[in-house]
Amino acid sequence: MSREWIVNAALIAGLIAVPLWAHLSGEPFTITLATRAVIFALAAVGLNLALGLGGMVSFGHAVFFGLGGYSMGILAHHAQNFLPLYDGLFLIEGTKSMPVIWLVAILVSALAALLIGLLSLRTSGVYFIMITLAFGQMFYYFAISWRAYGGEDGLSIWVRNGFPGLNTLDPIQFYCLCFALLCAALWLSARIARSPFGLVLNAARQVPARVETVGLDGQRAKLVAFVISGAITGLAGALFADLNRFVSPTMFSWHMSGEIMIFIILGGVARLFGPVAGAVLFVAMEHVLGDLWDHWHILLGGLLLVIVLFGRGGVIGLLAGKAQSHD
Amino acid sequence: MSLLTLEQVTARYGAAQALFGVDLSLDEGEVLALMGRNGMGKSTTVKTICRMLPAEGRLVFDGHDLARLSSHQAARLGIGLVPEGRRCFRDLTVAENLIVAARPGHWDMARIGALFPRLAERQGQRAATLSGGEQQMLAIGRALMTNPRLLILDEATEGLAPLIRAEIWAVIARLKAETGLAILVIDKSLRELRQVADRAAILARGQVVWTGAMDALDHETSLRHVGV
Numbered sequence: 001m002s003r004e005w006i007v008n009a010a011l012i013a014g015l016i017a018v019p020l021w022a023h024l025s026g027e028p029f030t031i032t033l034a035t036r037a038v039i040f041a042l043a044a045v046g047l048n049l050a051l052g053l054g055g056m057v058s059f060g061h062a063v064f065f066g067l068g069g070y071s072m073g074i075l076a077h078h079a080q081n082f083l084p085l086y087d088g089l090f091l092i093e094g095t096k097s098m099p100v101i102w103l104v105a106i107l108v109s110a111l112a113a114l115l116i117g118l119l120s121l122r123t124s125g126v127y128f129i130m131i132t133l134a135f136g137q138m139f140y141y142f143a144i145s146w147r148a149y150g151g152e153d154g155l156s157i158w159v160r161n162g163f164p165g166l167n168t169l170d171p172i173q174f175y176c177l178c179f180a181l182l183c184a185a186l187w188l189s190a191r192i193a194r195s196p197f198g199l200v201l202n203a204a205r206q207v208p209a210r211v212e213t214v215g216l217d218g219q220r221a222k223l224v225a226f227v228i229s230g231a232i233t234g235l236a237g238a239l240f241a242d243l244n245r246f247v248s249p250t251m252f253s254w255h256m257s258g259e260i261m262i263f264i265i266l267g268g269v270a271r272l273f274g275p276v277a278g279a280v281l282f283v284a285m286e287h288v289l290g291d292l293w294d295h296w297h298i299l300l301g302g303l304l305l306v307i308v309l310f311g312r313g314g315v316i317g318l319l320a321g322k323a324q325s326h327d
Numbered sequence: 328m329s330l331l332t333l334e335q336v337t338a339r340y341g342a343a344q345a346l347f348g349v350d351l352s353l354d355e356g357e358v359l360a361l362m363g364r365n366g367m368g369k370s371t372t373v374k375t376i377c378r379m380l381p382a383e384g385r386l387v388f389d390g391h392d393l394a395r396l397s398s399h400q401a402a403r404l405g406i407g408l409v410p411e412g413r414r415c416f417r418d419l420t421v422a423e424n425l426i427v428a429a430r431p432g433h434w435d436m437a438r439i440g441a442l443f444p445r446l447a448e449r450q451g452q453r454a455a456t457l458s459g460g461e462q463q464m465l466a467i468g469r470a471l472m473t474n475p476r477l478l479i480l481d482e483a484t485e486g487l488a489p490l491i492r493a494e495i496w497a498v499i500a501r502l503k504a505e506t507g508l509a510i511l512v513i514d515k516s517l518r519e520l521r522q523v524a525d526r527a528a529i530l531a532r533g534q535v536v537w538t539g540a541m542d543a544l545d546h547e548t549s550l551r552h553v554g555v
Contacts, residue, residue: 202423203419206419207414209398211399211416211427212399213377213379213399214408214427214428215399216402217399
């Protein structure tokens, strides 16, 4: 049993124990905080596939987070106002069903990731960062000008959407749902990393030109990874909007892209549980330090600086040591 | 019919032209030594064959027009490259480096293990932790795992200890004798090249200036064009 395995197990145990304790002691706010951390972790697990495994430094993952959020917002908005989404050749109505909303969020985000990936993966390095950032800003300003869905003010949803057999208004039940999705995403991420596809992606990140000379289409592998990555982050966006019962253009902003990246850097790039550790640490700092000092981001910046300079494995690297090979 | 044919192939790096009409051919099962001083276009020729560099002229491999193909498509046709500088996937283990390149055919993990027992012993070890010689063996093993019909070795023994070099040359000789693989080899060790190569082609200033049987490569010619 490796040290990393123990650290990962401890993180999972903490994500089970703390909300359970909060539920038993009547602390719903702590559960909401944990839900926020889990949703952020899910978004970062998505980005970690592109960034950690594929080496694609996407500074535009807020696009998928926002698209997931707006998928939820638009569908729920139409459902709560009894307005059809489309009433032409056929009828499309809104919905308050979480599984349907998740499916739409995943499909919309995956499609956007496919289109953005097709264009942006023609570039690399700083150009890739800039082009993904540009896409993020395009969506951000589009959302601001989209008055039908609240424009700059965003869109409020009165009641949280439903999931068959669960009362999603109960914080612990909604938390369990988000936690289950995070576990599923982590499982998928681990499977991908160990699969032949994951090896191709890993090889394409290390020596892009050489992977082609052994008959592998590194670009296609990167595109597929980017699409899966976008879909997972989109799902997180739908959950985040449901948590807040509110969606706004800030979900598309570059700050959001930066925050998702910060979760990964804090936790450990390319480490399976790096995004989880990073998101938990971020939300804890936001809550604890944010209460003490309005300018807590300065401390976050300092911590990031220390990690980038002295501990590139992030929190997981600090606790579990260097990454093991894939054997 | 030749397995590989290059006719009047030209290539450039931006404004600088590197190949000025290279003519070359290689038959099935033949070992061709591509020779020449530094900067004469040997590695550039390899890059054009592997489609890592755009080129003009006629490039045909097994009846397929290489000019229409991307690098990975050329590799899938059966062109295996052992690149200069090894370039293993450093974060992958030895086994993963081989598995990632695997295509159906004669060469599999067991056969690579038999060819390079050192690799078989270090399957779970990360490529970055291997010695230079072992990384070179891994690069050759990885190229063989693609089950190529043409193996290109670009300076495969450069910078290696004499014993390791001897081991690599022995493997090349064994590949020639046992598999009938066509091999294009670039190296500066004329003595070893004489032992494995059937023919030689000498490049000077981006053109093939001499080609013929290895036995016909006399001292004067090699000294003038290769400087060995």
